[in-house]
Amino acid sequence: xxxxxLTLGFGVVTASVLALASVGLSLQFGVTNYVNFAYGxxxxxGMFFTYTANTALHLPFWLAAAVGVxxxxxxxxxxxxxxxxxxxxxGTSGFFLLIVTFGLSLVLLNAIQAIxxxxxxxxxxxxxxxxxxxxxxxxxxxxxxxxxAVMTLVAMHLLLTRTxxxxxxxxxxxxxxxxxASGIDTHRVTLWTWFISGSLAGLGGITLxxxxxxxxxxxxxxxxxxIFGAVILGGIGQIYGAMVGALIIGLAVNLSGLVIxxxxxxxxAFVFLVLALLLRPQGLIAARGKA
Amino acid sequence: MGVVxxxxxxxxxxxxxxxxxxFGLNIQFGYTGILDFTVITFMAVGGYLAGVAxxxxxxxxxxxxxxxxxxxxxxxxxxxxxxxxxxxxxxxGLIALRRLRSDYLAIVTLAAGSIVYGIVxxxxxxxxxxxxxxxxxxxxSGVLNLNPNDYTVVFLALCAVIMAVCWFLAxxxxxxxxxxxxxxxREDLEVAEAYGKRTFRVRxxxxxxxxxxxxxxxxxxxxxxxxxxxxxxxxxxxxVVWAALIVGGRGNxxxxxxxxxxxAVLFNEATRFLPAISSLPNLIPExxxxxxxxxxxxxxxxxxxxxxxxxxARFFVVPLQHGTVAGSAAAEVAVSGD
Numbered sequence: 265x266x267x268x269x270l271t272l273g274f275g276v277v278t279a280s281v282l283a284l285a286s287v288g289l290s291l292q293f294g295v296t297n298y299v300n301f302a303y304g305x306x307x308x309x310g311m312f313f314t315y316t317a318n319t320a321l322h323l324p325f326w327l328a329a330a331v332g333v334x335x336x337x338x339x340x341x342x343x344x345x346x347x348x349x350x351x352x353x354x355g356t357s358g359f360f361l362l363i364v365t366f367g368l369s370l371v372l373l374n375a376i377q378a379i380x381x382x383x384x385x386x387x388x389x390x391x392x393x394x395x396x397x398x399x400x401x402x403x404x405x406x407x408x409x410x411x412x413a414v415m416t417l418v419a420m421h422l423l424l425t426r427t428x429x430x431x432x433x434x435x436x437x438x439x440x441x442x443x444x445a446s447g448i449d450t451h452r453v454t455l456w457t458w459f460i461s462g463s464l465a466g467l468g469g470i471t472l473x474x475x476x477x478x479x480x481x482x483x484x485x486x487x488x489x490x491i492f493g494a495v496i497l498g499g500i501g502q503i504y505g506a507m508v509g510a511l512i513i514g515l516a517v518n519l520s521g522l523v524i525x526x527x528x529x530x531x532x533a534f535v536f537l538v539l540a541l542l543l544r545p546q547g548l549i550a551a552r553g554k555a
Numbered sequence: 556m557g558v559v560x561x562x563x564x565x566x567x568x569x570x571x572x573x574x575x576x577x578f579g580l581n582i583q584f585g586y587t588g589i590l591d592f593t594v595i596t597f598m599a600v601g602g603y604l605a606g607v608a609x610x611x612x613x614x615x616x617x618x619x620x621x622x623x624x625x626x627x628x629x630x631x632x633x634x635x636x637x638x639x640x641x642x643x644x645x646x647x648g649l650i651a652l653r654r655l656r657s658d659y660l661a662i663v664t665l666a667a668g669s670i671v672y673g674i675v676x677x678x679x680x681x682x683x684x685x686x687x688x689x690x691x692x693x694x695x696s697g698v699l700n701l702n703p704n705d706y707t708v709v710f711l712a713l714c715a716v717i718m719a720v721c722w723f724l725a726x727x728x729x730x731x732x733x734x735x736x737x738x739x740x741r742e743d744l745e746v747a748e749a750y751g752k753r754t755f756r757v758r759x760x761x762x763x764x765x766x767x768x769x770x771x772x773x774x775x776x777x778x779x780x781x782x783x784x785x786x787x788x789x790x791x792x793x794x795v796v797w798a799a800l801i802v803g804g805r806g807n808x809x810x811x812x813x814x815x816x817x818x819a820v821l822f823n824e825a826t827r828f829l830p831a832i833s834s835l836p837n838l839i840p841e842x843x844x845x846x847x848x849x850x851x852x853x854x855x856x857x858x859x860x861x862x863x864x865x866x867x868a869r870f871f872v873v874p875l876q877h878g879t880v881a882g883s884a885a886a887e888v889a890v891s892g893d
Contacts, residue, residue: 347852360855362661366797530673541653
């Protein structure tokens with residue numbers, strides 16, 4: 265029982281990382297209506313911008329992390345302006361946009377590996393002696409991950425429900441042409457969406473790196489399928505769905521480690537992805553016209 | 556002299572193998588519109604199964620573990636490899652080809668590919684894990700007893716024959732009623748369905764036939780290099796096949812051949828012989844992957860139909876009263892999206 269609770273605690277940490285990354289992907293998926301296969305590279309950007317800001321510019325870690333988050337958001341906006349937006353404006357079907365983002369992931373991941381090397385890196389605060397909290401045991405970094413995730417998700421909730429930008433995003437996610445017809449500046453909303461999506465990817469990447477302790481260029485890309493699992497389980501564009509999906513898959517991935525080798529984490533996430541597609545392809549929280 | 560011939564024959568073998576890969580992907584993506592982002596997985600399945608079918612039983616004490624080890628003759632191994640790739644294609648198709656949006660399909664294929672990768676890599680009992688299979692017997696090499704350069708020429712002839720058969724059959728498929736239905740589905744699945752086509756079955760046929768093609772290419776690969784390890788079939792390799800098809804021109808097999816030549820032979824294989832910088836051993840593959848990804852994006856921007864564009868179906872000259880309703884509808888649909 266104590267092992268179960270201990271693992272449950274780690275599951276909450278994984279779910280927190282997953283929720284940050286999934287909400288970012290789901291938000292962009294909902295607003296622009298195509299999936300970004302290069303998202304794993306955005307996680308890597310978050311990790312390595314933070315790493316460089318921390319080690320080369322000697323910024324304190326949390327300030328470096330903030331730099332990493334904002335810089336990843338900006339990179340996402342730039343990539344959208346330079347590559348994706350022109351294709352969308354030309355009316356390229358979603359079909360070919362997927363191939364473009366797939367190619368983009370190859371380009372970005374290899375560029376990241378060429379710049380920052382193939383070896384494993386580590387954030388200074390990632391390792392640390394565990395703190396016992398009742399039946400649970402976390403490192404300080406893991407506790408920070410949970411706190412950051414909760415704060416960020418609350419902020420996302422407020423953004424989407426209380427601000428004009430958030431309402432515009434939800435409107436575009438529901439019906440882009442109606443949103444445009446009602447006078448929403450869809451171009452501006454799309455750019456903000458990419459910024460927020462990229463920032464959340466960056467934050468997801470940083471927290472993932474803190475949780476796995478060691479990271480390299482492809483760490484985020486391997487995690488991408490777990491993110492897809494959470495997004496599809498939750499329902500595309502449904503950010504609350506993505507949170508629920510992240511919680512379910514995050515807990516399942518860790519708890520399955522009690523029974524089978526943790527080398528099969530990805531397979532557990534895949535089983536959920538398949539079950540979601542077979543039983544409820546529209547996701548736990550259905551989005552009309554998106555399945 | 557023998558070395559030069561051997562080198563050219565080596566490039567020729569890769570050309571034939573990538574042609575077969577590109578035909579397979581063309582049947583899935585070019586004909587039917589299935590976004591198979593894990594092409595290379597089928598190559599691996601075909602190669603591994605043909606490998607363990609041809610290898611003898613595993614030797615205790617060598618630390619090389621694998622299943623089967625049937626010592627079968629090479630034509631049987633080829634059939635086993637092709638069938639295994641088709642079977643895996645069927646299993647992935649069962650999930651991916653349900654009536655879902657294409658994003659889901661792409662995600663499922665990509666995810667299934669990395670699951671296979673993880674299982675093959677982590678489970679050393681299957682195909683010796685990340686170490687991979689080694690010493691797979693080459694067809695006829697025991698009978699012919701040639702030096703490696705001459706053997707490469709013989710092997711090239713074998714590959715060329717298999718490639719020619721694959722090309723012929725792929726062209727036949729393109730013109731057949733099944734092929735027309737595939738293209739109708741590519742253009743609009745709902746219209747094809749409204750005309751009573753069993754879209755799931757047709758898409759599944761394309762998925763399985765394409766997987767078998769790629770599996771045959773995988774068998775030829777493991778015969779040629781005599782070994783196969785997971786490092787040889789990452790996502791980057793899938794993208795080489797995609798790049799070949801997109802650059803050459805999707806939907807037509809001549810385009811697949813041109814693309815295989817331009818991307819897989821001239822670009823990809825030729826750069827393998829560039830001198831590596833010893834301090835940065837990964838730089839050349841990284842630059843190659845960046846260029847291939849960039850090449851696809853640029854092609855989709857500047858010439859989305861590829862170097863050799865698919866010929867448009869001439870539906871205006873088909874008098875409506877001659878064809879059956881479903882037949883002319885398929886032709887009509889095939890035109891509309893070009």
